[in-house]
Amino acid sequence: MGISDRILGKKSNDHSPRIDAVQPAAALPGGEIRITGQALRPAELKRPVVKFGEVEGAVVISSDDFLVARVPQGAASGQVVVSTNGHSSNSRPVKVAGLITEDLHPVTNPAIDAEGNIFATFSGSRGQKVPVSIFKITTNYETKPFLAEIMNPTAIAFDREGGMYVSSRYDGAVYRVASNGTMSSYAEGMGIATGMAFDRTGNLYVGDRDGTIFKIGPDRQIFVFATLEPSVSAYHLAIGPTGDLFVTGPTISSFDAVHRIDQHGVVSTFYRGLGRPQGLAFDLDGNLYVAASLSGQRGIVKATPDGKASLEVAGSGLVGLAFAPGRSVVLATTSAIHHLSWNIQGAPLPPE
Numbered sequence: 001m002g003i004s005d006r007i008l009g010k011k012s013n014d015h016s017p018r019i020d021a022v023q024p025a026a027a028l029p030g031g032e033i034r035i036t037g038q039a040l041r042p043a044e045l046k047r048p049v050v051k052f053g054e055v056e057g058a059v060v061i062s063s064d065d066f067l068v069a070r071v072p073q074g075a076a077s078g079q080v081v082v083s084t085n086g087h088s089s090n091s092r093p094v095k096v097a098g099l100i101t102e103d104l105h106p107v108t109n110p111a112i113d114a115e116g117n118i119f120a121t122f123s124g125s126r127g128q129k130v131p132v133s134i135f136k137i138t139t140n141y142e143t144k145p146f147l148a149e150i151m152n153p154t155a156i157a158f159d160r161e162g163g164m165y166v167s168s169r170y171d172g173a174v175y176r177v178a179s180n181g182t183m184s185s186y187a188e189g190m191g192i193a194t195g196m197a198f199d200r201t202g203n204l205y206v207g208d209r210d211g212t213i214f215k216i217g218p219d220r221q222i223f224v225f226a227t228l229e230p231s232v233s234a235y236h237l238a239i240g241p242t243g244d245l246f247v248t249g250p251t252i253s254s255f256d257a258v259h260r261i262d263q264h265g266v267v268s269t270f271y272r273g274l275g276r277p278q279g280l281a282f283d284l285d286g287n288l289y290v291a292a293s294l295s296g297q298r299g300i301v302k303a304t305p306d307g308k309a310s311l312e313v314a315g316s317g318l319v320g321l322a323f324a325p326g327r328s329v330v331l332a333t334t335s336a337i338h339h340l341s342w343n344i345q346g347a348p349l350p351p352e
Contacts, residue, residue, distance in 0.1 A: 015039055016087035017048065022080060024299065024311050026095040027071045028331065028338055031299060031314030033094065035082060036066045042084040052094060053078040071096055071314070077341065095340060097315070101143040102336035104135060108195060108236050109279035109320035110332045111156035111164075115139070116325050119146065119164070120337050121153040127170060128152070134166065134177075137337065147181050154234065157196040157204070160350050167193040167206060169234070174206060174216070187222060190214050194234035195279075197245065198350035205245055207235025213247065213261065226265045236279045236320070239351050241286040246270060248277035248290060258290060258303065271303045279320020279332065284345040291318040291332075300331070313340065323347070 020037040027033055040048055040062065047059045048067060052075035060068040067082070076098070079091035100118070110120045118137040124130045133153045136146040147153075152170035159165065164177040169192045176186040191208030198204050202218040205225060213235070215225035228235070231249030238246045245261040257272040258280070275293030282288055288303045289312065300313035300321060317333035323346020324330050324339070331338040 017082045017084045017089040019080070019082060019089045019092045022092045022094055024314050025093065026097070026313045026340060026342065027299070028097045028313070028315030028318070028333070029071050029073045029075060029099075030316055032060060032068050032070050032297070033080075033314055034066060034068050035080070035092075037082070037089065038065060039084065040064060040067050040082055040089075049083040051081050051083070052076075052096065095342065097313070097331055097338035097340040100141050100330070100337045100339050101135070101137055104335060104337065105130075106319055106332040106334070106337070108155050108234060108332075109281065110322045110330050110337060111158060112322050112324055112330065113158060113164070114162050118322075118324075118330055118337065119156050120332060121156065123152055123154060123169075126152060141339075147177060147183065149183060150175060154194045155196040155237075157198055158349065159198050159202065159204075165196060165204065167196050169194055169209070172208070174204070187214075187216050187220060189222070194231075195237040195247070197237040197239050199239050199243060199245075200351045202350075205237055205239075207237055207247060207249070209234050209249065213237075213245070226261045226267050228259060228267065234278070236277070236290075238280045238282060238288070240282060240288070241347065241351070243351070246280060246282075246288060248274075248280055248292070250276040250278060254293070256292075258288065271307050271309060273309065274301060277301075278318075281321050281323055282347040283323065284347050286347075289321060289329075291320050 017039040018037045041064045050057045050069040055072045055075045057072045058070040077095045080094045082089040105122045107123045116139045132145040133150040134147040154169045155167045172190045172193045174187045175183045177183045195207040204216040206214045209231040211230045213226040215223045236248045247259045254275040258270045260270040277292035280290040286305045292301045294301045302312045303309045320332045322330045327343045
């Protein structure tokens with residue numbers, strides 16, 4: 001290697017590029033993945049070619065031992081390959097989420113009923129009356145208007161009998177919605193009502209983003225369960241495997257926490273270090289997944305029961321997720337719903 005090569009930090013390119021790892025190994029189109037390996041940069045500091053199947057992705061950063069590539073529109077789950085100087089690397093699998101429907105406005109997790117139908121909101125800006133508040137996406141991925149009467153629908157939750165409940169951040173109420181789309185008031189007076197979650201005994205928890213977590217018993221009595229720091233957008237709720245309530249509430253900080261609230265209302269910090277954490281869900285093994293940024297990368301972050309975090313799905317604009325039948329997950333961005341075959345079994349909702 002000559003002196004000029006050493007100054008440029010180049011290594012010998014007499015062998016083919018090699019991929020050692022891809023992280024994360026799942027993404028939405030537009031998400032950025034990091035590829036590590038050897039000989040990943042061509043001579044003369046040119047950019048390598050990264051292909052997802054037959055579709056070329058944009059290279060954001062490249063060096064000899066790592067590069068960052070953006071998953072292109074039109075890519076599907078398959079193999080990623082790096083090419084330099086006329087040589088191609090070994091391939092590594094990457095799962096790419098497929099678009100189900102767009103032109104929506106979810107602000108937290110989508111919801112899935114017992115039959116596998118997906119429900120997502122068009123929440124709108126505060127006080128905005130939209131033609132359709134909630135859309136139903138059938139198991140054949142046909143999108144149909146479902147409900148038109150709720151202003152600023154925010155969270156959707158199902159009870160153990162399959163009844164649907166919807167919160168409204170506009171009027172601070174929770175509505176019960178029948179399968180035919182008719183609705184009735186279930187609870188009122190909960191401030192800026194956002195996230196919801198049922199526990200295994202039928203209690204419904206509702207987050208008022210101004211700082212209160214309410215608990216509504218099966219008899220509809222309402223209690224203040226816990227108080228937290230106010231959120232700039234919403235509280236997002238999920239029940240953990242031992243019955244504790246987990247809450248995210250994004251602030252203006254880039255170092256936000258996932259809070260754990262035990263069954264006596266005592267608040268503790270489960271994990272701190274996320275940017276704008278939003279919708280969350282648990283898998284069957286007790287791992288928590290949350291739409292958030294980790295170390296500046298947006299996507300779905302996995303937090304293990306002992307509090308170790310990693311980015312598992314790359315993608316911008318993600319606000320929530322819901323585990324679906326067949327070891328898959330439904331992902332919600334600020335405008336669309338995607339499906340990802342992920343080989344992860346979600347915990348049942350409500351918890352058993």
